[in-house]
Amino acid sequence: MTTLAFLIPSRDRHGELARWLPSVLRAAQRVEAAVLICDQSARPFSAPRGATVLHRPDLAGLPAARNALLAACAAEVVCFLDDDAAVAGDFATVLLALAAVEPDTVAWGPVVEARPLAVRRLHRLAQLGVFHDPRRLIGQRRDQPTTALFGCCFAVRRAAAVATGFDARRDGYALGEDLDFCLRLRAHGGLRFARGLRAIHHRAATGRADRDRRGLGKGAFLRWLARRHGGHNPFTVLHLLLAAAAAASTRGEEPASFLGVMRGLWAGR
Numbered sequence: 001m002t003t004l005a006f007l008i009p010s011r012d013r014h015g016e017l018a019r020w021l022p023s024v025l026r027a028a029q030r031v032e033a034a035v036l037i038c039d040q041s042a043r044p045f046s047a048p049r050g051a052t053v054l055h056r057p058d059l060a061g062l063p064a065a066r067n068a069l070l071a072a073c074a075a076e077v078v079c080f081l082d083d084d085a086a087v088a089g090d091f092a093t094v095l096l097a098l099a100a101v102e103p104d105t106v107a108w109g110p111v112v113e114a115r116p117l118a119v120r121r122l123h124r125l126a127q128l129g130v131f132h133d134p135r136r137l138i139g140q141r142r143d144q145p146t147t148a149l150f151g152c153c154f155a156v157r158r159a160a161a162v163a164t165g166f167d168a169r170r171d172g173y174a175l176g177e178d179l180d181f182c183l184r185l186r187a188h189g190g191l192r193f194a195r196g197l198r199a200i201h202h203r204a205a206t207g208r209a210d211r212d213r214r215g216l217g218k219g220a221f222l223r224w225l226a227r228r229h230g231g232h233n234p235f236t237v238l239h240l241l242l243a244a245a246a247a248a249s250t251r252g253e254e255p256a257s258f259l260g261v262m263r264g265l266w267a268g269r
Contacts, residue, residue, distance in 0.1 A: 151178025
């Protein structure tokens with residue numbers, strides 16, 4: 001039987017881990033999968049039975065944590081999860097079934113998000129390189145091949161993941177390293193969204209104030225992102241408007257539609 005491990009990088013978010021980890025443990029127990037957490041916090045997370053914590057405050061950033069998790073396990077298939085993602089009870093069972101019958105596929109993922117579809121699409125459209133990003137308008141459960149999966153929840157054959165590796169030169173969180181990884185992973189086989197994989201990304205807002213995305217650091221981040229996978233899709237006035245509307249959508253209650261966000265933007269709210 002194919003072996004599986006759930007790999008969860010985290011930093012200073014013990015509350016989110018405690019809240020959503022039980023869903024992962026339940027799914028893992030059905031197939032005797034391992035659950036590994038790379039905790040970069042100063043104080044290690046006290047994990048319940050069934051999970052193992054790698055306390056690595058020496059590591060800087062999400063890509064380095066993901067590489068460390070890969071090195072610490074020997075499972076044939078690994079599933080990377082954000083610490084604010086929850087999975088269905090049959091997630092591991094469905095994933096291993098897919099891995100067994102799709103030998104030419106190296107990665108699978110669900111379409112996962114708790115926010116309204118219009119808000120999801122708005123945030124995706126606001127990003128540099130979006131018109132070259134196959135995920136830009138995906139927001140519904142479906143089976144379809146893709147060239148990139150969502151970083152909050154995606155499964156990979158470990159051999160292909162190790163051969164590809166994450167770009168540990170970036171030492172923050174939410175850096176677009178998931179898209180960069182997927183674009184390089186394609187050399188090893190196909191990627192696809194799988195309807196049977198059910199998960200929810202709760203997108204907790206705490207603990208993500210990375211220096212790479214603040215002040216002058218944000219300019220460096222945007223230049224890196226554009227250079228890596230934003231070719232022929234420069235930063236434009238449209239991006240500015242969409243980014244402003246996306247930022248407005250995160251203040252207070254989220255709007256019900258894209259038009260509602262844009263009306264708020266033009267009204268100066």
